[in-house]
Amino acid sequence: MENIDAVFKSIDEHQDEFIDLLRESVAIRSVSADPARRGDCIRMSEWARDQLRTLGAETSFWDLGKQQLQSGEELPLPPAVFGVYGRDKSKKTLLIYGHLDVQPAEKEDGWNTDPFELTEIDGKLFGRGSTDDKGPVIAWIAVLKVLKNLGIELPINIKFVLECMEESSSEGLEKGLEDNIDKISDVTYSCISDNYWLGRNKPCLTYGLRGICYYFVEISCARQDLHSGINGGSVPEALNDLMWIMSQLVTVDGQILIPGIAERVAPLTKDEDDLYDKIDFCVDTFKQETGSHGLISDSKKNLLMNRWRYPSLSLHGVEGAFSQPGAKTVIPAKVIGKFSLRIVPHMTPEATDKLVTSYLDSLWAKRKSPNTFKITSGHGGMPWVADFRDANFSAGSRAIERVYGMTPDFTREGGSIPVTLTIQDLTKSPVMLLPIGASDDMAHSQNEKINRENFVKGMKVLAAYLFELAV
Numbered sequence: 001m002e003n004i005d006a007v008f009k010s011i012d013e014h015q016d017e018f019i020d021l022l023r024e025s026v027a028i029r030s031v032s033a034d035p036a037r038r039g040d041c042i043r044m045s046e047w048a049r050d051q052l053r054t055l056g057a058e059t060s061f062w063d064l065g066k067q068q069l070q071s072g073e074e075l076p077l078p079p080a081v082f083g084v085y086g087r088d089k090s091k092k093t094l095l096i097y098g099h100l101d102v103q104p105a106e107k108e109d110g111w112n113t114d115p116f117e118l119t120e121i122d123g124k125l126f127g128r129g130s131t132d133d134k135g136p137v138i139a140w141i142a143v144l145k146v147l148k149n150l151g152i153e154l155p156i157n158i159k160f161v162l163e164c165m166e167e168s169s170s171e172g173l174e175k176g177l178e179d180n181i182d183k184i185s186d187v188t189y190s191c192i193s194d195n196y197w198l199g200r201n202k203p204c205l206t207y208g209l210r211g212i213c214y215y216f217v218e219i220s221c222a223r224q225d226l227h228s229g230i231n232g233g234s235v236p237e238a239l240n241d242l243m244w245i246m247s248q249l250v251t252v253d254g255q256i257l258i259p260g261i262a263e264r265v266a267p268l269t270k271d272e273d274d275l276y277d278k279i280d281f282c283v284d285t286f287k288q289e290t291g292s293h294g295l296i297s298d299s300k301k302n303l304l305m306n307r308w309r310y311p312s313l314s315l316h317g318v319e320g321a322f323s324q325p326g327a328k329t330v331i332p333a334k335v336i337g338k339f340s341l342r343i344v345p346h347m348t349p350e351a352t353d354k355l356v357t358s359y360l361d362s363l364w365a366k367r368k369s370p371n372t373f374k375i376t377s378g379h380g381g382m383p384w385v386a387d388f389r390d391a392n393f394s395a396g397s398r399a400i401e402r403v404y405g406m407t408p409d410f411t412r413e414g415g416s417i418p419v420t421l422t423i424q425d426l427t428k429s430p431v432m433l434l435p436i437g438a439s440d441d442m443a444h445s446q447n448e449k450i451n452r453e454n455f456v457k458g459m460k461v462l463a464a465y466l467f468e469l470a471v
């Protein structure tokens, strides 16, 4: 560890260069959900591969096959980037996973700046992907650049797996990992930096994620849209049916109304119950950061449990419904309601699909509507919970202490990174989530940002972690 101060110094000195690298990557509009942006996603994979290659990694692309769109059209999936640094059999091997795709963003959504032009205001670097997840990926690249420039040998071998479809259910990646299992079977530990601190000031390490099950409810009432004056009162309307169904999924205080869900949740143990008290989390700050008008509970423990260890159901939108400004008097012919459930141990996507489908079928039978009704389950991903008392977490914790002078909180996360469990299972090795961004980074939302300080200190934590892992 005698070199670490030189590494930290170099990170400080070259920080603007690394921010420029982040700027370059943010400018590539790699929105995986938008078929029109597939070329940008492929370009983003090429960009990351070239970065790793320039730094001396052996790189290759994993072809992940094709994506079948609802329209029947087929699109190539962006290739995953595989990078290898070092094959020294006497050293441990760390697998680093990150994603290069981003959520959609338009200036008109309410951004104060162009989402694809990294803009620094008061030490905050605004831009789509700045924190989720281009910032953390660039932070890893920056660490390798610094080590290379200083001529410092890597203390461990590194394998990168970078994908460009995470925000669209990591389509193709599980198979890509399985097909390339021989290339990752020597992995000792894995690290994913793709989530956030619980607050703005205290770093954390994360040992749990919720899974996800996504659903589409399609109702059609006519061949084409109708005039609500001419036809209103004579035609049973699809959107009325859909709203009736969607209003019976979850209560105002977040209770899921689908029978059988609550029974599948892992019981709370005394050990787990005790963990929540020690965690640094302020309910009022959380409320203020989310800008929400109220919270489902004002107890710290209940809120954390609701975010981490209980399922939640969110309604996301209705395709086909009139949503522009103004007062169009239309009866939409076909609407598709979208909702998802975040699932937790011991729930599985398969069992959840059955409960959801059977409940929606029973509601539809009660409705006695002549309209057509179809439920489709979209992507599903398992939850993940690990042991945070292992050597991977100890190394992460020591690295954080070195940079921040404090030990991290051990947290879970309400979001989902389904590939986490796949990586753990395929490599048969421990995975740790090491977030570098703060709780108010607004991933997926308007004005996503990463603080310059988090970005720079995050690089230092990642560098120190590499050396701590080797101990």
Ligand SMILES: NCC(=O)N[C@@H](Cc1c[nH]cn1)C(=O)O
Pocket: 132, 133, 166, 167, 168, 169, 194, 195, 212, 414, 415, 416, 417, 443
């Ligand atoms: N940073 C992790 C993340 O944002 N994960 C997404 C994954 C997802 C699932 N469906 C669409 N995206 C999340 O929403 O948790």
Ligand SMILES: [Zn+2]
Pocket: 099, 132, 133, 166, 194
């Ligand atoms: Zn992410």
Ligand SMILES: [Zn+2]
Pocket: 103, 132, 167, 443, 444
């Ligand atoms: Zn995300």
